[in-house]
Amino acid sequence: MGWMSHPGWVMVSFLTELLSTSSRGIAQGMENCANDTTIINALLKETYNKHYIPSHPTRVRVDMWVQEVTSVSELTQDFEIDLYINEFWEDPALVFSDMNPCKNNISFDDKVLQRLWIPNTCFINSKSAAIHESPFRNVFLMVFSNGTLWTNYRMKLTGPCDMRLKRFPFDKQRCYLTFESFNYNTGEVRMQWNAPYPVILLKNIELPDFKLINYSVIAVEQMYPAGWWDELTVAFVFQRRYGWYILQGYIPTMVTIVISWISFYLGPRAIPARTMLGVNSLLAMTFQFGNIIRNLPRVSYVKAIDVWMLSGMLFIFLSLLELAVVGFMSRNDGLPPRVKKRKRHEEDDEGFSWKSMQTSPHLELRQFWVDKRVNSLRNSSDVVPPPPIEEYTPMEMEAPYPHISKRREKKRWFSSIRKRWRSIEIRPETVDFYSAIFFPTAYMLFNISYWGFYLTNLSEYFDDEMAAEQAGETQETLFF
Template identity: 45%
Template sequence: IPINNITQQINDTRDSNSRPKTCSRNTVNLTGLFDSIFQHYDKQLLPSDRGVDVTLEIHVQDLSSIYEPTADFELDLMYSEIWFDPRLIFNNYSICLTNLTLKSHTRNRLWTPDTCIINSKKAEIHKSPSENTFVIIYDNGMIWTNYRMRVKAPCVMDLKMFPFDKQRCSLIFESYSYNSEEVKLSWHRDPVTYMNPVNLPDFNMIGHRTTNVRVKYPNGDWDQLKITFYFKRRIGFYIFQAYFPTMLTVISSWIGFLLDARSVSARITLGVSSLLALTFQFGSLLKHLPRVSYIKCLDVWMMM
């Protein structure tokens, strides 16, 4: 698991000298432990009457595309949550066992903060070949859950400066079931990491920003964690596919001034051909953009 920050936080909460150096997990009755800690466990109840602090972290595996016509982006990420549930402490059960790893289907026996990506258009957990999730319960009651997901979420498209524009796309995390008095969300100290540098054909990623806000709903306040990715468009494609071709088309139309004044048909043909070429070039670029009603930089260039 590439999320080193959370593992370091977990290690910081325990005394590394408290365990003997020679232990075997085979000597531990895992079934008995599992039955013991869940014997009187009620997943409908909060772990604490004073609310639960939940820490979030994401690890971006791949940010694959930004699609302008629908104003959204897609990315693969590992999404981690960590919180304490004192009902699951088992440090007195065995000195040889420091954590208990659960399969994905047993996650349903735990209380969870029900966090979701509230602004996602589509989100799904990878299943290759089985569901890519895990739950680890540590002996001090700390719970770490991780999901490997593919998410499609919206971008705020402002195309006034197109193709010299900058765009931003966001993910918003929120507990779907619990308000801020019950579940308090916060980012980890290093909330966002990347497996590889983001490399998109149309955009350069110029950074990200994480924020923590409290949103008022009719039935209470909810904590929201937001991460915004910032992108700057690469203009190389548009220089060679828009600006250079239109410049050459306009320059070629000037040949009409060199033709004999009596060559009316040739001059008309050249002028109409140049106009049609500009119209085709403009249309081929606009078909990949949303139908906005304001003027863009490219519109000004074409009209000139």
């Protein structure tokens, strides 16, 4: 047995004995430690008062884990979110480090939490809030040996959103949640965000029509009649996905406007077909506009989609006006030349049979009554020579009838304009030719200005400036 006296074997035997001795000591220590039931029964004895504030003030640290955002609604102006809310504070009455605990922290359910002092926090601006109960009430409580408490609630909330739809559908929406103690002011409980990560996203938040691009937190003191309260607010910024509106709104309306331009190439003789094309395009634009805005709140300001749709309707309406001009210019096309000439003379005469009234209305009226008198005398066989016609100066003739001279001047002015217009000789084909160039050019310039404004930060700057002005006016109104 000489090998047992080897120095290496002696070292192995020593380490084995040492480890066995330490393990026996740990086992004996575990057997003598206080379990969770013993500790909680010792802590929640009759001397513990759940209505007594642990310290003045008690500092409560808060952080939030965002699990999911299920919807953002423009009609109700709110959003639905699933989150975990965590609270940390210290209660000296729950220190159990001197009880030889088996663990440095103990986990409980909400039944034990109901027997402890809590800061009674809530989301004061939520429309609805509920703790998940699948399959049991999702409330977590952990008590540490140094008296620190950690509570965790898994909740589903509906919170408000500050909807600004002036840039719709290229807008960004901000939704808010405000967390505070409902019963205790700053003299009793101080609320603060837990550093360094007050809000943690458990996943990328993406919806079919929105994407969470940013969030921020702020802590402020709000005054109430009972004192000052700490308010912890988190703001979520959602950017709208406008791909659906491009496919379902912008591209169809653009195609409808282009279709309305086909009438420029049909010629002035296809008036019925061109009228049907323009009216159907206008009705299609109206239907598409109503289909989009029916899912939006009835706001009183102009949105980006309104500018697009109303401008498209204006282009179609102008094409219908162009059709009316072409129809008016080509109204005599297809008639025989003799009929055209007669109609032109009738337009020149303006249906007025007394052409001689333009020269001397007083003399013609006098001659009319003289001829009538002569005819009546001839019929009675009493031939009496007509009275001599007195000569009047132009001043005497026009003085009793000043309104006739003014009417004559107006008719001369209109006739001169009509002659100038006919001397130009603009054909309907020429109007269609220039319209086929002008309308696409104007619409292209409109598209450049529209997309350049709403897809850049320029529209956001104007929106923020107007919002700041409105907020300032509201504050002044409340102050006065």
